Each structure stands twice: as C-alpha cells, then as structure tokens.
Amino acid sequence: MSNEQIKNLEEIFEARIARDEKIEPKDWMPEKYRKTHIRQMSQHAHSEIVGMLPEGNWISRAPSLRRKAALLAKVQDEAGHGLYLYSACETLGISRNELYEQLHSGKAKYSSIFNYPTVTWADMGAVGWLVDGAAIINQVPLCNTSFGPYARAMVRVCKEESFHQRQGFEIMHKLCNGSQEQKDMAQDALNRWWWPSLMMLGPTDAESIHTEQSMKWKLKRKSNDDLRQQFIDQTVPQADILGLTIPDPDLKFNEETGSYDFGEINWDEFWQVVKGHGPCNKQRMKARVSAWENGEWVRDAAMAHADKKEARKLKEAI
C-alpha cells in the first residue's frame, strides 16, 4: 500500500472516530492504534489479575462471614474483569500466551498501586474505597472509548465496580464507628493508601507521554490532572463523613475554584515503584509466575482429557 493510500485510510479512520463511531476488530486501523490499544488494554487486564493478590491476602482472615463473602465476591469480580479485558485485547491479534509472557517477563506493566502491601483488615476498606474509587474515575469515561470491544468491556466492569467501592467504604465506616483501636487502624490505612491512590491517576500531564494521541482516539477523555482533581474533590467529603484526616497538611478547600488544593506528590516514589522497586513488586511477580508455571500440568491434563473424550466419542460413532 502506498503512503498516499495509507494517509487516505488514516483520514477516513480519524473521521470515523470524530463522529463517535465504534472501531471493531476487523476494521482497518493504523498500526499505532492497534499497538496502543494492545498496550493499554493488556496492562489494564494485568492490573485486574495482579490486583486480586493484595485483597486475596485477607479472605481467610475476614472478621465475619458477611465480610468474607463480600471480599470473595469482589476478588472474583477482579478475575472476571481481567477476562473481559484479555478477551477484548485478543481481538486485536495477540494470544493470551503472548500477553502472559509480556507480564511475566516484565515487558508489560500493571497499575503500580498493587505493589503496596495490605497489612491490616482496614486496608481492605481503604483499598475498596480509594483504589476502586480512583479506578472508577478512570473507567467511566472509557465506556465511550472508540474501540468497540474495550468500550463494551468497560460498561460491564463499571456496573460491577460500584459494589466494590461501597464494600470498602462500608468497612471503613464500621471501623470508624467502632472502638478507638479500630478507628486508629482505619486512620493508619488511609495514611498509607492516600498518596499511592492519587498516583494511580497517572503522572502529571506534563510527564504523560501518551496523553495527546490517546485523547484523539478517545482512549482518554480527561487529562490525568483533571481526573486526579475529580478524585480528590469527591473523596475528601467522604473522609469527613468517616471522621478521618487526609494525610496532607496542604489540603485546603479553595473557594475560588470550588476545588481542593493539595500538597506535592512524591513522584520519585511513583517512578521507583513503576520501575520495579516498590515494596511488593517482586512478590506480585513471583505469585503470578508461580501460578502460571505450577498450573501447567492442570492445563495440559485438561487438554489431554478433552482429546481423549473426543477420540472416544468418534470411536463410538464409528
């Protein structure tokens, strides 16, 4: 195909997106669009699967049956979300094996938030309330993204995500209205999860390399800084209801802007964690790689069994 032909196709393509038409897997698309979507969707999927680990940690120690059942259901949902996203990603011409290889080798990233440890039961509250809260802010706009399978997956995910945040907030609320020890545990969890949750919305606009192209393709409708501000503005009143203090001495409501001014984010910490030096990076990777390697015999046995069943059926038919 000549450069001119490609340019023409690209113009038609961009016009379709501008008209809010959905791009489907078999449609012509620029190679860059395909690669960017594979990158973003796969990293989103990896995040869901790795995200099961910090919360899975507390299933066996949930304080009541209600809490255990809810947490189990949430973690199951995360597995499901990973599946929706892997499925959507695979429509772009990449196999699940390849996607796992990218994750296990470190070639593909996952959300840095999951490299932090969950050290108390209150962390389950903080994670549901803050981490899922930030995720929802990222995910709702994606329901209108240009790539059809991604948008449809996001609609499903968003429907399920709201229980996740409520579950977390309910845990925090119970603790904050309990004993002093429980209240302190909740405050401690907030202290540890607040700043990493802000970092979840991504680097500042100036440092974000993918933003411009992503906006054109409706992969992103608002900038990282705008989403971060939205998260802060909606969460601070929720902390007030809990009677907890956000660990930011510079946090202050600005009458003029109608928003909260907030303190400096420690971006060094963010980049360190992204580069693999967070508290749990190695642990998370080890868990995922082990699960894949130790599960190999199960996958092979299932296929051998399926093949035997098929052969038996054929033999009986003859």
Added chain:
Amino acid sequence: MSKNWPLWEIFVRSKNGLEHRHFGSLHASDAEMALENARDVYTRRSEGVSIWVVKSSNVTASNPEHNGELFEPAQDKVYRHPTFYDLPDEVKHM
C-alpha cells in the same frame, strides 16, 4: 495435538431477552468446560437463562471492507419500510 486451550465465543440470552447476545470470549479445554466457565464469569449476577458456546474458529465473519457491496442491495429498496406507503389520515389500525 495442541496443548493450548482453544478460544470460545460466548452468547447469553437474558431472562427478558429475545435472543442470545455476544458477551465476550474465554479459553476452555472443551465445550463443557466452556459452558461452566461462561456461567462463572458472565452470569454472576443472574444475567442469563441460556448460554451458547462456539469455538471461535467456527465463527465466520463478514469483512467490513466489503460492507459497501455486501449491503448495497437493500439501500435503494425504501418500499420495504412502512413509511413509504401513503394512507388517508382517517384509516385506523394500520
């Protein structure tokens, strides 16, 4: 004999639904596992009363690049639509 699990497309009909709709895909070693996995991942909130699983390799899709020619026959047949027909205003139930 491939050790990789094949990919299956999942279609679910909801309680109030008239037809099966495409919900997504999953990997499974055979049709029975595909059904059970589909039940586990796509109907956790009672979304469906019926599940179809189809090996992705068995799905044939039209090529969107040929949409123009493929769907052309219907374009100039407006008389297939009820609005094409003129009726006096007084006519009821039609």
